[in-house]
Amino acid sequence: MRDLYQRLSVSPQASDEELQQAVARCPNSALRQDAEAVFAVDKRRADYNQAHATLNDIGQLRARLGLTHGAHWQGDVANDFSRPPDQTASRHDELVDRVSHAVGLHNRWRGLRGIGLLIVTFGIGAGVGIAAGFTLSQMLGT
Amino acid sequence: MSIARFSPFELLLLKSRSQVDTAKLLVLAWVLVHRQHVSEGQRRRRLAQVSAQFRHGHELGPVMHIAQQQDLLAIQLAAEVIRKECSQEHSLSVMHQAITVATDNGELSLANHYILRFLADLLNVTPSTLSMLFQELTGQTLATPEDPSRDAYWRVHDAEYYAQKAREAEAARQQARDAQAKAEQQEKKHQQEEAQRAHAQAQEKAEREKSRQQQESAQRQKQYERTRQQRSSQQGQPRTAPPPDRTTRALAVLGLTPGVSQTEVRRAYRRMAQLNHPDRFYTGSEHQIALASARFQRIKSAYDYLMQNYS
Numbered sequence: 021m022r023d024l025y026q027r028l029s030v031s032p033q034a035s036d037e038e039l040q041q042a043v044a045r046c047p048n049s050a051l052r053q054d055a056e057a058v059f060a061v062d063k064r065r066a067d068y069n070q071a072h073a074t075l076n077d078i079g080q081l082r083a084r085l086g087l088t089h090g091a092h093w094q095g096d097v098a099n100d101f102s103r104p105p106d107q108t109a110s111r112h113d114e115l116v117d118r119v120s121h122a123v124g125l126h127n128r129w130r131g132l133r134g135i136g137l138l139i140v141t142f143g144i145g146a147g148v149g150i151a152a153g154f155t156l157s158q159m160l161g162t
Numbered sequence: 163m164s165i166a167r168f169s170p171f172e173l174l175l176l177k178s179r180s181q182v183d184t185a186k187l188l189v190l191a192w193v194l195v196h197r198q199h200v201s202e203g204q205r206r207r208r209l210a211q212v213s214a215q216f217r218h219g220h221e222l223g224p225v226m227h228i229a230q231q232q233d234l235l236a237i238q239l240a241a242e243v244i245r246k247e248c249s250q251e252h253s254l255s256v257m258h259q260a261i262t263v264a265t266d267n268g269e270l271s272l273a274n275h276y277i278l279r280f281l282a283d284l285l286n287v288t289p290s291t292l293s294m295l296f297q298e299l300t301g302q303t304l305a306t307p308e309d310p311s312r313d314a315y316w317r318v319h320d321a322e323y324y325a326q327k328a329r330e331a332e333a334a335r336q337q338a339r340d341a342q343a344k345a346e347q348q349e350k351k352h353q354q355e356e357a358q359r360a361h362a363q364a365q366e367k368a369e370r371e372k373s374r375q376q377q378e379s380a381q382r383q384k385q386y387e388r389t390r391q392q393r394s395s396q397q398g399q400p401r402t403a404p405p406p407d408r409t410t411r412a413l414a415v416l417g418l419t420p421g422v423s424q425t426e427v428r429r430a431y432r433r434m435a436q437l438n439h440p441d442r443f444y445t446g447s448e449h450q451i452a453l454a455s456a457r458f459q460r461i462k463s464a465y466d467y468l469m470q471n472y473s
Binding site for chain 1: 166168172175176196232234235237238239241242243245246272273276277279280282283284288289292307309310311312313316317320323
């Protein structure tokens with residue numbers, strides 16, 4: 021399967037009118053005939069778009085997994101739907117990184133909890149003492 | 163320092179008892195989503211059936227949901243887990259499950275053609291192994307996927323549309339033929355009428371001619387007698403009858419003088435027609451073309467007249 025949108029250099033979201041113009045402009049008569057057949061009926065275009073979206077996804081996956089030269093990825097499909105490799109790193113490595121980061125945070129929180137409890141208790145005691153002293157001085161003053 | 167939230171599939175993987183099985187589950191759900199003519203309930207049941215041996219230990223609902231959303235990142239993660247964890251035999255069993263889920267005695271959909279091939283590449287299954295496996299499981303050979311970007315595909319899959327179109331074209335042709343036949347009939351009728359009229363005119367003319375000849379002969383008789391009388395007194399000059407006026411004018415249109423031969427007339431016509439043909443003026447204005455076609459018409463009618471009446 022070929023990427024007709026790419027070959028006609030229009031976006032897949034183009035309106036019917038733009039598409040018709042692009043088809044009419046196309047200098048290759050065989051490609052023009054095929055494009056006319058595909059885009060003549062709305063249902064066909066919908067079917068084609070579905071296959072097109074799936075192949076786009078697979079092309080992207082292959083690019084990210086390094087499978088753009090697989091034995092099963094040949095011919096028109098490989099020509100039209102292979103994407104250049106992008107910046108997305110391995111998702112598994114990323115997941116492992118994030119899990120270890122989360123584990124580190126968790127451990128740090130656990131370690132700090134003992135000291136934190138002490139500080140909080142001390143703070144509360146001090147607060148209560150100050151408040152009691154303040155009320156006492158007020159009572160004595162009057 | 164903040165870390166991004168874990169996606170639903172990542173949470174599933176972390177909770178799962180067996181990460182590989184969760185990943186396989188997502189891939190199989192992805193294949194199932196791309197099967198056609200299957201209801202939602204059937205998909206869920208099929209997934210439950212195929213995962214009976216799996217040790218994932220969580221609900222299937224979220225996996226199906228992620229697959230339906232076509233979450234590319236989740237599928238990528240699943241593919242990475244599968245590739246990392248699967249041995250050679252294990253990968254063959256994954257391929258086996260994917261093929262059964264994708265076909266189940268039905269047609270392999272176009273999307274699944276490509277998904278199965280993607281999985282085969284992912285699991286290092288060679289094309290020959292894949293086609294053998296497919297043959298064993300379904301009893302059919304793994305055909306090359308069809309190409310909906312071509313005219314030929316739609317001629318097969320949307321034959322009704324083309325049949326209807328052909329019928330319409332046939333009807334239009336029939337109509338045109340009928341119209342032509344009608345026109346021909348009318349033309350014939352017209353010609354017959356014309357012939358009748360011409361015949362009547364000819365008869366009338368002949369009668370007139372006859373009467374005129376009679377008159378003329380009477381006149382000539384008289385004149386003859388008169389000239390006989392004159393000749394007796396003086397010798398008269400022999401007079402050649404001048405060519406009829408219309409012939410002279412027609413010759414003048416072609417740029418000729420009376421007395422030229424028919425071949426010369428033809429040659430002159432050819433030259434004049436070439437010089438004054440309206441097609442020579444197609445770059446000029448409409449006015450020029452109109453003038454040229456008027457000239458051409460005049461030349462042509464002069465030539466037609468000469469061909470019939472000039473010897």
